[in-house]
Amino acid sequence: MTSISEDSDKEKMRSVSVDLNNDASLVIDIPDALCERDKVKFTVHTKTTLSSFQKPEFSVPRQHEDFIWLHDTIVETEEYAGFIIPPAPPKPDFEGPREKMHKLGEGESSMTKEEYAKMKQELEAEYLAVFKKTVQVHEVFLQRLSSHPMFRKDRNFQIFLEYDQDLSVRRKNAKEMFGGFFKNMVKSADEVLISGVKEVDEFFEQEKNFLLDYSIKIKDATAKAEKMTRSHKIADDYNHISGALNNTAADNNTAFKKHLEKCAEVFEKLRKVEDRMASDQELKLTELLRYYTRDIQAAKDLLYRRARALADYENSNKALDKARLKGKDVAQAEENQKQCLQKFDKLSESGKKELTSFKARRVVAFRKNLIEMTELEIKHAKNSVSLLQGSIEILKSN
């Protein structure tokens, strides 16, 4: 139904994370996307100089489920336990535009032609906005994987990028969904237990406290920001006012008519600016907060895995002591303990690196987004100012 391919917009779209395509050896982007009813088909385009790939440049169509599959496989890989795994992109949510479309269809008879056309235009704009957002989020996911030294070598990732035909990813059936749900519950219970485990390392202790606190606050901020940008429906009202003014003007036959028409025009233009204001705020601030809520969760997951490894290590110690007491299976217990220690050390080391880089990444992203949002808001407000000044002059002189 709709497709996008504007180069200039791509730069603007990559807002939540720093430019991840610095390394020319593996460049990924999503230049195109098609929307059919419920499903969105992304075209994933790769340019690479790595020898592990068959061709230097290629494109494949992928669906949202394929992204989820990729994410899940990476999460389940033991080796990557020490890394912050980029959060999975959220499902494309066309609920808002769909509702509007519904309302439009229902109210068609009661609206005038101009109102209908205007609402349709609005609907299309909203649709486009949701569309752009979802493409951006999927793209960022892939780019984070490609810029990470370990993930880019992942076999599944390569398959995802390369494999010509449909991945025919089996959607999780009911049992697996339930299993996944159950696992999550166990995990949260575990988290609570583990947060009580005494932490040896100062760094991780600090991180844990910070992340726990921060995740709560950012979740809250995201929710409030979403509420605010959702309620920024002033543009809608300006639309209605403009329509009503036009109707009143149409009926009028005096000099008054011109004033009303001019006023209606002003509201119409203001509507467009308000719309942009609201959507830019949404894109920059709300999206930023949303993304980092997910990212913080991923960081917390890392900490969880490490804490789990620590608990395992301590358990293995206890088991070793018990074995030594009993005098049997000592070698096994020793082996176990060594492995646990290894695992724990590896996790700690990579975890430290990841978390430090995460901190830097987060600060940079916030900075970029806040600056961009501020600049856009200033631009829009200045537009409004000049628009209003011009109209006031015209109306006064009449």
Next chain:
Amino acid sequence: MVISCNLGIVFIYFLQSKPITPTSAPDEGDIFSEEGSYIRSDVHHATNGLHSDEELDLFTGISLHRCTMTRNEWELNCMMENIMHSIFVFKIAWQAETDHLKMLYHIMVKCYLSHQHTSVQSLEATVELTLTNTTSQGRREIIGPTASACNTTHVPNSILKPSIVTKTMEELEEEESGDQFELNIAVTNPEKIGDGMNAYMSYKVSTQTTLPMFLNKTFSVRRRFSDFLGLYEKISAKHSLLGCIIPPPPQKSVVGMTKVKVGKEDSSSAEFVEKRRAALERYLQRVVAHPSLLQDPDVREFLERDELPRAVNTQALSGPGLLKMINRASDAVNKMTIKMNESDNWFESKLQEVENEEQLLRRLHAAVDSLVNHRKELCLNTAVLRKSVAMLGSVEENSALSRALSQLAEVEDKMEQLHQQQAFSDFFILAELLADYVRLLGAVRCCFEQRMKVWQRLQEAQSTLQKKREAEAKLLWANKPEKLQQAKDDINEWESKVSQYERDFERVTCTVRKEVLRFEKEKARDFKQHIVKYLESLLHTQHRLVKCWEAFLPEAKAIA
């Protein structure tokens, strides 16, 4: 309309069951009245005070309030009017702009206007004033009373009629475009007097004027809401029959007043008081903007006199109130059955225009209302977000980012204030203007209805005359000379009535026409003024927004 019909029917029913005795009983608090005076407590089906726009016509319907003026006063008024008309006609007819005639005329005008004043001194002073300066002000006052009557009863020469009519209209229009209005009214200082359910709000009405008909140049009085309603009643009684457009007063609101009475000191009751204060101010400004209403002694008394007698006829469920409602119901029925023979197409098309415009303005008002609500909602959400961002900033470990986030919270705070102020402007500049005009258009419609009623009265008189003539013819044929004299007397009586009503109808037609033109000019001016004011408020808000964000930008750039 249907609502009012139903109410009318209910009250008729009520009347049949119990006679209304508008006696005064000891004051009891009751939420059905603004003032907390006694009303019949056995009326359980009643308006809750929240009148819809239709019910506002309550105050413009025919009222029996002629009885508020004594018969003598009324006659005196008529007599004086007639005298003035004859002098005026005399002046025109003889082309005599002689000074002494002018002087005489001015003195008559002063007498007429100030016959309510008890002090003789003021009379002498005003006479002196007029004698010494015959400025346009004085002229204005001449035009004033005569505007209400284009025709006179004493002109023998019918050729003179058209010239008087046109001249008066021209002069009036000239007057209005030329003269700067030298009368400023402000309604300020709402104060709560009393406690509990007997409490009421008292407003200070300050006038500043250079018009000589007032005693002082600046003065102020305290008035309460029922006083304003009482003023409306009085004006309406006198002028609506002549076809003037009477500005409707602000609506009663039981819910709003109860909150204020109970003493809830929250923002919604403060908002209500502010809304009412502004509405009262606009109401008064519209009243004095109307040239013939300004001349009305009741208006002057309202502005000047220290203590006004309590207007008890304004309560919804008092005796006169109920009678009013019944009249309204019967009017509504009449409206549906009168089919007027319109000789002048102008009226028919104008009425249609007015009705259409009312509908369109209603819709516009609804759209602006929803804008106001959305802005208020946005304001609340912004406040909530601000707190959240502030908390996030406090948790953030990177100090520069933390500072930036708390600055962002400040920006959101300022934006919340901006949104609130803008919502305030939205409401008071735009929404209230539209609401006022929806009600004013209703008043215009009533004006047209008045004309129809006058026409109907004329028709009835004519048919009665016809019947009397037929009766006379029958008597002649039956040859009963004793009854003949009676019949002849009847015919004479009705003939004079018919000619009186004809003149009334002409006069009302003329007045309505003029009023509508004046109204339309004023409306265009009002709208233009308010639209510009509103756009300026939007401009102001956007300016402040730019400043807000520009202040934040360096903070955002300072993140490292």
